[in-house]
Amino acid sequence: MRKSLALLLALAGCVAPDAHAPRFAQVPYETFSRTDAVAVAMDEWRLWGSRVDDSGGADYVKTDATMAERQPGLWERVGEYWWEGMNASAYDAAYTGKHDARGQVFPPAEDATYAWSAAFISYVMRIAGAGAAFPYAPDHATYINYAARAAQGGVKHPLLIAENPASYAPRLGDLVCFPREGASQLQFQDLPTGKNFPAHCSIVVAGGVERLSVIGGNVDDAVTMEHLSTNATGELSGNRENWFVVLRVMYLR
Numbered sequence: 001m002r003k004s005l006a007l008l009l010a011l012a013g014c015v016a017p018d019a020h021a022p023r024f025a026q027v028p029y030e031t032f033s034r035t036d037a038v039a040v041a042m043d044e045w046r047l048w049g050s051r052v053d054d055s056g057g058a059d060y061v062k063t064d065a066t067m068a069e070r071q072p073g074l075w076e077r078v079g080e081y082w083w084e085g086m087n088a089s090a091y092d093a094a095y096t097g098k099h100d101a102r103g104q105v106f107p108p109a110e111d112a113t114y115a116w117s118a119a120f121i122s123y124v125m126r127i128a129g130a131g132a133a134f135p136y137a138p139d140h141a142t143y144i145n146y147a148a149r150a151a152q153g154g155v156k157h158p159l160l161i162a163e164n165p166a167s168y169a170p171r172l173g174d175l176v177c178f179p180r181e182g183a184s185q186l187q188f189q190d191l192p193t194g195k196n197f198p199a200h201c202s203i204v205v206a207g208g209v210e211r212l213s214v215i216g217g218n219v220d221d222a223v224t225m226e227h228l229s230t231n232a233t234g235e236l237s238g239n240r241e242n243w244f245v246v247l248r249v250m251y252l253r
Helices: 002-011 034-047 073-084 108-114 117-127 140-151
Strands: 160-163 175-179 199-208 210-220 222-229 245-249
Touching: 034 117, 034 199, 034 210, 034 222, 073 117, 117 140, 117 199, 117 210, 140 160, 140 175, 140 199, 140 245
Parallel strands: none
Antiparallel strands: 160 245, 175 199, 175 245, 199 210, 210 222
């Protein structure tokens, strides 16, 4: 089976990066817009039961039975995020919500190894029509650093530009990000970093009076909405996590 997998991966290197994407996203049929990106994210959120968690997971008990990503109909959906969100040559593209790239079920305790929040963002961008311009990746740091280099003039015609959350108010369709674990103290001024780091990004789907609604993947092992506090002029302020960068997405409309 390993030889078969190796052959498949070798063959994948001969195809276009977006070969796993539907035709309407490859062309794309419609102009890349914040309206479509938000709509795609909202549709996925509804599919997962319109979950909301503003407690940082304090009320979530993680067991095999409660992990939505491992349930019938949803582990397959995570597999679609990986398959369509990643480039066709990516090893991770074969993951699901409970299977590794060989199709073997991994234990619930190992799910962090197969974290799919970046695959979810990549899927939303791909399906919304970002095309080849988005830096699709299994980790958020790849496109955070891309956006930081773009902000410094290091990327031609960038699709993402890193903005300081202290002075930039996120707009619909932008990505807001925080660093995790050993990288949790990273600041905007530290970007771009010289190496990868654990992080999480969510997409802004609604604004309101002194708060934003954002949707992320792999939050409580599901697609989940959170509400973030903003100040009177719309910048992120007073939140539990260190939302240290906003990725301004350069939609065409």
